[in-house]
Amino acid sequence: MRGGSGTLPQRRTFVSTVAVTRDVIYRTRGRGHGEVFRLVSPSGLGEQLKPFVFLDSFGGVMSEFAAAGGMHPHSGIGTVTVFTRGDVHFDDPDAGSGYIGYGGVEWMRAGAGVWHGKELSSGRSERIHGFQLWLALPAELELAPVDSQYIEASDMHQVGPAHVIVGTHGGVTSPIRAPDGVNYLLVTLAPGQLWNYTPPAGHTIGWLALSRGSLSGSAKASNGELLVFSEDDGVIALQGGSEGATFVLGSAIPHPHDLHLGYYSVHATAEGLVTGERNIAELKEQLFSLGNRQRVSGSTPIYRG
Template sequence: MSIVNVIDSDRMSASTDVPPAGRQVIFRTRGRGHGEVFRLISPSDLGEQLKPFVFLDSFGGVMSEFASAGGMHPHSGIGTVTVFTRGDVQFDDPEAGQGHIGYGGVEWMRAGGGVWHGKELSSGRSERIHGFQLWLALPAELELSEVQSQYFEAADMHQAGPAYVIVGTHGGVTSPVNAPAGVNYLLVTLAPGQRWDYEPPTGHTVGWLALSRGSLSGPASASNGELLVFSDDDGVIALEGGPEGATFVLGSAVPHPHDLHLGYYSVHATAEGLATGERNIQRLREKLFTLGDRQRKSGSTPIYHG
């Protein structure tokens, strides 16, 4: 499948800006959505080209409204990474403790063989939030692995220059998130006019970024809300903050070698893994709904994996 065919023509334009050195912007999109919630990557379209990055939502609004509107739902076969670019939320987990996740912090969940979640984060110290939720397709050896959930406040994360290293290793800094190898995911803020070159590790031919605030100037120009896809080579990604600066997430990775096997809430590396994951989800559902209300005093409901 060609990347040209997976993005609707009304929301995509090819970049004609070719940097003098480094990787080229080959496509851009604003996704689909309404209000402050936009689907930028889906497993059935752009995720096929950017795997292991198979899903990305940009979301914003009032956290209490998100919490009341959302419901428990299942996943299997993926890892989810949630970061916040504005505001903060609270986590309250009997295994992980309590704290707040704002800019620089992260929630990581490896769904593996099956999990129900959706209410583990509640309102924090700010009314409004903006963030990104990313799904990573797990390698075949982890697609049915034990569920894992990690929460890190910003103070527990590490920076390399202007980038928080959310997943992977960059600039001599390694994230504490227990994500699969071969993936980098960074949260970056550039000042107006600040230039920054990201040099992906060898083999990270998948590369993209999504802008949360401000703009980028130069060859990789972009405005708030855009997702840029870079050419599939090992070159540097050269970036420059626009007149108001820029805050964005950036991903690079070794390409996921497997076809994607899709369920409604699941993405697996094998058909057998998908079938097993969906059976596990149904079994967990029956157990979960016999437990009744599991909400904690903070408003959070811990994830459930049996």
């Protein structure tokens, strides 16, 4: 080396401690009217967010919902219903009775086929708001036996501002018997509160939907919006707005199958859809032959055959 006989100075390596955050790549208010909006559908945004294939934001008077809603079928999916305001009553001979409010959940794995729609009735509050989510089941569960759970808030786990509705977060696991590879959280942030969600490895799907308030910072959003985050392994960094924020947040390993769609069904295989819809038709004949099954509370139990 010219100018001296010494050795080159050793390079120093610096490791950044700043977490990489995910960008918001899409936002929507869905479509609907009043207090009911379709934010994700299987033939639309659900193709990009699968296994999250359907999401409705709904609000109103529960007694009116109960009166207007009818029994209807599903197969091939898991449904997750949470409430961000108010509560509802459940009454099912297989699951007992109680109330589902903020932090509680109704889970149903439709699997091989089920009829439901009136298992919930008015609770202690007149008005409610909530979200119903559909999860596309993996091929090995798309025709599994029906499985239902009604879990009150006191029996669910909370980590910081997040109730762990499905999956594992912060070292605790939800009691919901959902497939692996999916997290679904119900979160409330105070005004200005900072919160980082670090998805598990491989959870490249990430989104959230606001029920109340707003978010500020890089993921700025207002009530009613659904945000989709970039598909990487970064942190989802959030901050409550001036009124705070209540929202649901999902992350997952991408669903590896094409979606096979029926009217009320979503399956991982074409053969599964054919079988699920055949089972639904057979269950309909059995169900309607039973006549009125309404219980004193006003609910009608899920019909599993």
